[in-house]
Amino acid sequence: MPLQGFCWFLCCRQGFSLLGRDYGEKEEEESFELRNKEDVTPNGRSPAEVTVSQPTLTANGTNGHTVSGVSAEMKSLIIEKNKMGLEEEPELLVKGWLLREVRGNWIKQRRYWFALSQDSLDYYSGPEKGARRLGTLVLTSLCSVIWPDKQTYKQTGHWSITVYGRKHCYKLYTKHFNEAVHWACAIQKIIDTKAPVETPTQLLIRDVEENKFNPEVVEHIYQHNPILKYTQCPLYAPLLPFPYGSLEHTYHSGKGYGSVREEAVKLFNCLQQLESAREPVPIIQGVLQTCLDLRPLRDEVYCQLVKQTSYTPAPHTAAHLRYWQLLTCMSCTFLPGLTVLKYLRFHLKRIQSQSPESEMDNYASFISEALEKTKCRECVPSWEEIQMLMSRQEMLCTVHYPGPLSCQLFISSHTTANEVVRMMQQKLGLQESKNTFALYEQNALWEQPVAGSALIADILTSLSIKESESKSQWKLCFKLYCLLDADSISVDSIEYLFLFEQCHEMVVRGQLPTCDEDLQALASLRLQCLMGDFSTHAPCPPLDELYPGPMLEARVVVSLSAPQAVPPCQVAAQDCHTAQRFPTGLLAGTLWSHTAIAAHKQKVEQDMRLRSRLKEEAAAVMGSILERWKDLAGYSRRDSMAAYLTIARQWSGFGCTLYEVDFYISSTGSFSQKLWLGVAATSVSLYRQGEAEALESFPYGQICSYGVSDSNTFKITAGDRDLLFETPKLTEIMQLMNAYFSAIRRQRGKGEDADITITESTGVGFHHLASTHKHTLLELPSHPV
16 A cells, blocks of 8 residues: 555544645635544544534524524434434433524514434424424533523523523523423433534544654644644634533623633634734733633633644744744643643644744744743733743843832743742842741732742732722832841841831831830931931921821820810700600701701811821921931931831830731630731730730740631630631731741751641641651741741
């Protein structure tokens, strides 16, 4: 047998109408071959080939009295039945009268006799023998059933079920709920028994995988199957199988998407628009966003891109390189399924061998490397990132650190927060520090640590979205995370600046409980550090950057807490019982309105008085701070920072991170007011807000377990006591405690004294600590320690 005939025998399946056709001229007529896996024999051929015409853009379903739209589907998937009467049907599983929604000039319901067999759902003009069949919906594994719901029943008075097929959608109604459920169960059972359906593309991908070490056979497959090659014609059906039916009931809703099959076809149209688009980034972002929302379409887009980068007429032109650019962005955003991933890697190696030292070779090499690193992204790449990926370059990331200072780092789409932390430590000479560092998302009022495994590209995209939504400036900051050893920090090191700046942030937030005299002294030292010696011409920062706002408000509230004279109108309202004698009617309404107006006026007056007193108090505090600043003449920046931290260290909780908790319950009592939970290097402590002395303190050696009790409750078990805290920052507390416990494990590994052992746990639940010698790590901390 000639070699060509032998290759044909190896790679081609009987009945392929795609083979040997001019795909460029006749793609809209190409067949859409569906096969069942159980029908394929070991040699790759199927005993009973199943072929259906590719869907066209005509309307779906019949109009109630025609069969012309049914015959093509019937001929291809089940025994020819057009000439059968009802008495000649195969075994029927369910039959009965149902109303079907028929769309014409208006929507209406008509009554038909429905019969469910093992292959299809048919409807007839009546139940009598010889009744004319009016329509058929062939049941395959891709069909879907929508069960009856109360909303439709309330609107129509009928229970409805919807059956989606490849060409038709039947919306059926009945007055009886049990009957609707019976039909839905029976149809779904038939669907579940059907073997998975495969498309021609899937079968050809399998052929390519089986013959990947035989270049001649692979070349023959491509040459005789245009569906694998580039085309300028539209696609009328997806390359991969997707369930029929409304997207609302399958994967995603709320963004205006059609069905998954419709979106797959639309995406191919978007891909083709890339060739002529003046600015490709919006199209690329749109495709990536759709793939982010509709996970099943990721493999489909990969297959479409492999198709459009195979046998391209002018592969080196800028227009056709757009497909490679989108493929690059896809490879850095989503990973395909295993089967498509193997096919993609084979395609990339094939392109590299066919076009060495070309732009396609460069893109294929870049994509191959990206596939080894990519994790599923949480955000669609930003405009800047897409532009960098299109040119296969890294992008710049600005990281701020206390000072205020910043530096720029080159990052890729795969760079994690842990990697940036290491880069920053190396850049600032902090590799030998005993303390640990982290990245924070931060604006003027809020900050949150970034998980160590988070992708920086996703963080930057989310920050840009937050900026556009909140109109406030967001930035990525590098800061101290776990203060394990404050005493070892040199006064001349940059780490000392980190400590000073973060201590001042706590002061301004009102999280350093100390007297007013010390707060004013700290503010004056801050001025001396920033501005140098006092000068009337020096621009002075606003008070809220020097002195805690909560403390100022508390002083004003105390000064206004003296009893105020009650207005005569309110006294009259309190003593008068007219409203009780006339509980309804015009008089009662008038008296109530008069009292409400008086109360509103009083509130407005109180607010005005409060604002006035705040201004007066702020001016007085600022004046006192300036006087103290004058007395600091001659202090250097180093001396000012040292004096500042000396005052701050007087608090026993210095160095801890404070979290506001809404309530606290233990076996010894409970508190309903807000408290501070302080997480430090050696213990966890509880404070009343504004008080320096801890209510209770629990060294880590006494803590048996800790973890999330429910959605917003944190639980710590210390000895025989259980402590429950309600806080929205459960994850942050867990990560910080994990980091401190991991630091203790590291110290023990270096031979330092430690009295607890950490057992491994990866769940969201509790972490149990036991006094054993097993050196295992608790749940991975947010940053390496």
